[in-house]
């Protein structure tokens with residue numbers, strides 16, 4: 001009897017639970033229905049947004065399709081275009097982004113983007129508007145016969161969303177369906193229709209880009225080395241322009257890059273220089289695009305510094321290639337020790353052999369360095385050292401975690417420490433674009449720890465908003481005053497140690513190979529070339 005009472009109580013409890021669950025479900029259903037009705041009534045019901053992407057570019061369209069290229073320096077863009085021409089593409093180089101491009105970017109882009117997004121996206125819109133409004137081309141012709149080619153990435157900063165920004169701005173500017181092609185998206189040999197791809201990202205394509213970038217770097221570096229010391233104003237720029245033409249011919253005809261650079265060396269060798277005066281050496285670092293561009297995107301900072309009597313130390317694009325190799329190696333070394341199989345993540349090692357992968361990355365690193373040095377020596381760029389990426393990572397590590405990526409990752413921090421410790425320059429300017437996520441953390445945040453620990457560093461972060469150029473210039477001038485003094489002190493000290501006065505040093509220099517050939521670089525002891533020449537001749 002007692003047993004049956006217990007069973008009845010259990011059954012009742014179960015029935016009550018079932019009833020409660022069904023009431024809960026009913027309430028939830030009613031709530032969901034009510035929420036849907038309200039969303040509908042308030043106009044909040046939206047389908048998932050799917051970006052319409054037009055990637056249709058097939059081989060048969062190659063002759064009638066112009067690929068627009070822009071993004072780096074003039075030298076890089078010109079040589080990349082020439083390399084594409086050699087591969088059979090029709091290309092056109094766009095102008096360097098200016099403040100008018102920034103306005104287009106702001107008008108048609110999303111709010112709260114970083115400045116380089118506005119400049120680069122706006123530059124494309126500006127170009128297309130020019131084709132339509134100034135050259136009278138129809139929108140249909142522009143959309144059908146042009147496309148823009150750019151490099152893509154997954155971010156983690158806004159760089160990952162650039163491509164979507166391009167498409168959004170183009171759509172809003174009236175160029176709906178305009179094709180923006182990413183290198184990384186191309187792959188496979190056939191389109192879904194069975195037609196061959198218009199843009200083939202194959203071995204030749206990649207080698208063409210990489211070699212064009214490295215040759216562009218060498219030309220730029222030579223320009224920045226000679227220009228501050230030229231005896232006759234304008235001779236370096238004229239020689240550099242000639243080098244651009246020589247190398248464009250070289251790349252578009254597919255002839256030897258080394259031979260082309262050797263021809264450039266002869267042109268550059270005619271530039272007469274006087275390196276007997278100390279000049280402040282100023283490195284420009286910061287966000288990749290902002291420090292690289294030579295236009296209004298960074299207030300033409302390189303030109304301004306040179307006009308103020310500085311020698312500018314630019315960061316070549318090849319550093320970025322080396323960083324990508326380093327990044328891959330670093331991640332592989334970490335992943336290979338994971339306890340569980342590494343299959344699902346985007347960068348998963350899967351079944352690949354990590355030791356082999358690391359070996360291949362080592363080969364890639366050495367190959368990039370040796371091609372670069374071959375090019376550098378061919379054009380006369382002696383004594384230029386590419387940074388050791390492991391070393392930069394190591395010195396940056398205590399202040400900026402090597403796992404934090406986006407923007408320049410730890411590189412900006414590592415470079416500043418390296419510049420001070422190894423006496424690379426007299427001053428460092430960091431270009432921080434307005435609205436840049438990584439730069440806010442690095443230039444404003446971490447670098448203040450570095451300058452506190454290395455107080456001898458003359459460091460100036462500047463923010464690029466597109467306006468307020470006078471403000472930026474005056475801040476640069478103030479810091480440059482200190483850098484100029486530093487360069488002069490270092491030079492005077494070298495003369496004193498070498499028991500030479502300025503006049504006897506000048507005479508000695510003129511007679512030496514360093515004085516006769518602008519390519520000869522003295523061994524590195526201090527930041528300034530004049531100081532190093534004193535030591536070399538003492």
Ligand code: SF4
Pocket residue numbers: 114115116117157158159287288289406407408433435436437438439
């Ligand atoms: S690094 Fe800064 S400026 Fe450059 S894409 Fe990322 S957020 Fe923009």
